Amino acid sequence: MSHDKRPRIPRGSRGDGAALWSYGFRPFFLGGAIWAVAAMALWIAALAHGLPLGGDLGAPLWHAHEMVFGFASAVLAGFLLTAIPNWTGSLPVSGQPLIGLVAIWAAGRAAMAGAGIIGLPLAAGIDAAFLPALLAIASREIVAGRKWNDLKVLAGCAAIMAGNxxxxxxxLTGGNPQAWLRAAVSGYVVLVLIIGGRIIPSFTRNWLSQRGAARMPVPFNRFDMGVIACSAGALAAWTVAPEGRVTLALALVAAALNAARLARWRGLAVRAEPLLLVLHGAYGFVPLGFAAIAAAGAGWLLPVSALHVLTVGVIATTMLAVMTRATRGHTGQALTASRWTMAAYLCLFAAALARPLADLTGTMGLMEASGALWIAGFGLFIIEHGPMLLRVRRQPRRAPA
Structure with a gap:
């Protein structure tokens, strides 16, 4: 019997009003996917036709910023605003507060795109408002729900905010922002290590249990804690000294440890369900990303290619995997991947591999192909899952007594 004196409230949102504003994953997954397509199309136009982007910021830095702090921050918001109510049993942010938060994010995208018109200082000020607002909401909900173990998730969010x-x-001071970009990317990767280490073996265990399997994924233990700690150390070294010998050594160790960690989760046993297999495949880019960091430190790979293995391979593929699964699950759809969904996964996996291959082979066409595959992957998500996000509503469930 529970001694919690708080009133029992429905887990979900009100049944009236537009479905889009009923849960955080709806506007942020849809908006993030649309911006992923639009921002990449603008970047390709800048490369091909010299389209001016970002004003004095320049097109390359604008592209980097909008992928890391524009697209990815939206998906992060959608995930947190949906997962935290499940962790705490509280109501989700919905209605006018959610609309306000989305408006802050959208204003940042418009400001950064129009930085050449309104000036970089104002654009930076508008853009910088979103992540602190998101972190404040997430912190309030976790603390109010007394979910102290989930505070570590906020550390990754804080690193991303600090990076921005x-x-x-x-x-604005004429410095080089690359280290701050690496810090933010590291924050996202740490979140994948923490949250992925929670949901991937859990979902796998549930799926295997339903089919009567005897062997299950190895549960979280001290080995996982050691892998996360070593990986965080390697990422910290990469942030401050990407070509240092210590970074190279730590990255190689982290690559081996994460490969071993992934092997403990029995990914091949779920190959019959792509919606679950893709999570294992996305995590597979974690050891590849650390190996790429080591290769770049040794001079075998361009640093920008190692960065893209992490941003596209680890972050974006994990986000697409979570977006598809969460959208289907929270709108009452079957948790199984359609051909369209599988095609979207394959496009993003290919995009993640094509970018470093372009540098290794000197084939510029692969760089263009990587961008086109990225657009195709998120475009397919919009076509298939957009109507679910806009219209499909599942009845709210009551919090357990």
Whole structure:
């Protein structure tokens, strides 16, 4: 019997009003996917036709910023605003507060795109408002729900927020913002290590249990804690000294440890369900990403290619995997991947591999193909899952007594 005196409230949102504003994953997954397509199309236009982007920021830095702090921050928001109510049993942010938060994010995208018109200082100020607002909401909900173990998730979010603030400060003072970009990317990767280490073996265990399998994924233990700690150390070294010998050594160790960690989760046993298999495949880019960091440190790979293995391979593929699964699950759809969904996964996996291959082989066509595959992957998500996000509503469930 529970001694919690708080009133029992429905887990979900009100049944009236537009479905889009009923849960955080709806506008942020849809908006993030649309911006993923639009921002990449603008970047390709800048490369091919010299389209001016970002004003004095320049097109390359604008592209990097909008992928890391524009697209990815939206998906992060959608995930947190949906997962935290499940962790705490509280109501989700919906209605006017959710609309306000989306408006802050959208204003940042417009400001950064129009930085050449309104000026970089104002654009930076508008853009910088979103992540602190998101972190404040997430912190409030976790603390109110007394879910102290989930505070570590906020550390990754704080690193991303600091990366964005540091990026703008470096640009406005004439400095180099690359270290701040790496810090933010590291924050996202740490979140994949923490959250992926929670959901991938859990979902796998549930799926195998339903089919009467005897062998299950190895549960979280001290080995996982050691892998996360070593990986965080390697990412910290990469952030401050990407070509240092210590970074190279730590990255190689982290690559081996994460490969071993992934092997403990029995990914091949779920190959019959792509919606679950893709999570294992996305995590497979974690050891590849650390190996790429080591290769770049040794001079065998361009640093930008190692960065893209992490941003596209680890972050974006994990996000697409979570977006598809969460959208289907929270709108009452079957948790199984359609051919369209599988095609979207394959497009993003191919995009992640094509970018470093372009540098290794000197084939510029692969770089263009990587961008086109990225657009195709998120475009397919919009076509298939957009109607679910806009219209499909599942009845709210009551919190357990």
């Amino acid at each position: 603030l540091g990026f703008h400060a470096a640009v």
